[in-house]
């Protein structure tokens with residue numbers, strides 16, 4: 114970065130707002146395990162006005178800006194791969210307003226998802242979006258990726274909770290979208306446009322987020338199955354029976370190998386089971402539900418059914434699902450990921466086809482949200498193997514299957530750089546040109562996270 118710009122920025126904002134040298138490593142990567150690049154500098158604003166000022170200056174001087182939340186993204190979105198300054202929202206972590214009448218909070222973009230959850234739970238309320246990175250990912254990052262999570266099947270994704278937000282556009286102007294209102298048919302819905310925009314349209318500075326009353330007690334079930342089809346039929350039966358399930362997650366047998374090694378314990382029936390289903394039910398204490406779940410498990414040939422009704426056993430049952438990404442990371446040099454989404458009825462077919470690509474040298478492990486068709490495919494470049502895998506070729510094969518089945522390349526993680534080359538298989542050039550024009554309106558100088566999404 115030019116010395117003249119450095120001194121100008123330091124003078125304008127104070128030297129404590131920037132890191133120009135000895136940039137900490139954490140700003141050079143995200144959780145993709147694949148993308149790494151140090152930014153030219155890091156900007157640490159404390160309020161919206163500083164962001165607005167900074168964007169105005171960047172627009173004039175053509176400085177690229179890479180917005181960053183908790184850095185837990187898995188698509189390279191928050192990594193400055195094409196140069197520029199990382200704008201970290203970590204100091205913007207205040208809960209500004211708690212409104213029990215309108216059942217909403219106003220938060221700065223850098224509030225950690227899990228901290229908002231605890232704040233609300235202490236007051237008897239609940240914020241449902243639950244990306245499994247909730248203890249470190251930020252609300253701003255969750256909005257920018259439209260994060261989902263296991264409970265999306267019952268409660269929806271981040272966009273369903275954003276009532277309004279403040280966005281500083283690439284022109285250094287502020288727009289407020291929405292507000293404390295529960296209905297909105299007042300022109301184009303810019304809230305929804307910003308959800309999933311991955312820092313390419315503006316920097317989210319604060320948001321009005323709705324919350325709901327705390328749900329009932331939860332019970333977690335672990336069901337091993339001989340095949341994925343049976344697990345899928347269990348899910349469909351449970352939904353048809355209108356049982357109040359809040360999550361259906363699965364892991365396949367390849368994933369089980371790594372999680373068992375990582376946890377240093379075996380999962381029950383792992384020598385036979387090809388699929389484990391983790392199911393969470395919201396429970397009013399009525400035994401009828403438990404009896405029905407057991408009946409459905411039997412009907413669909415589950416090898417057994419394990420039930421957790423207290424926090425400790427619940428955590429133990431969930432552990433295998435929750436730690437899975439860490440297990441892959443432990444045994445791999447790189448993990449190439451795709452969180453594809455296919456119609457629910459096609460999940461079993463998708464996994465079968467994907468397994469045909471998997472081999473001992475290059476395992477392809479699947480897990481994810483079996484209830485909504487959002488499957489996390491992980492191609493493992495193992496530490497023990499010399500061979501460097503051609504991940505692009507394999508991802509391409511997988512994306513072709515997704516396309517054939519009527520799905521899309523991402524259900525919740527976003528595109529970033531990881532999946533951008535596959536977009537043209539899914540969207541016409543006219544469709545993509547509309548996106549590009551929309552970006553141009555909000556970011557005419559292409560300074561906001563350029564090179565991401567498309």
Ligand SMILES: Cc1cc2nc3c(=O)[nH]c(=O)nc-3n(C[C@H](O)[C@H](O)[C@H](O)COP(=O)(O)OP(=O)(O)OC[C@H]3O[C@@H](n4cnc5c(N)ncnc54)[C@H](O)[C@@H]3O)c2cc1C
Nearest residue numbers: 182183184185186190245246251253254255257261312317
């Ligand atoms: C162990 C693990 C489990 C995960 N589980 C899930 C899951 O269940 N569901 C799920 O959806 N995701 C999951 N993720 C992925 C990731 O946590 C989510 O994408 C999350 O929403 C990213 O939030 P973040 O604050 O870390 O954002 P970052 O990684 O910092 O940024 C992500 C993107 O958002 C942009 N951005 C960040 N803040 C702003 C802002 N204020 N304004 C504009 N743009 C911004 C960045 O430029 C980037 O493009 C998981 C990740 C890990 C490591």
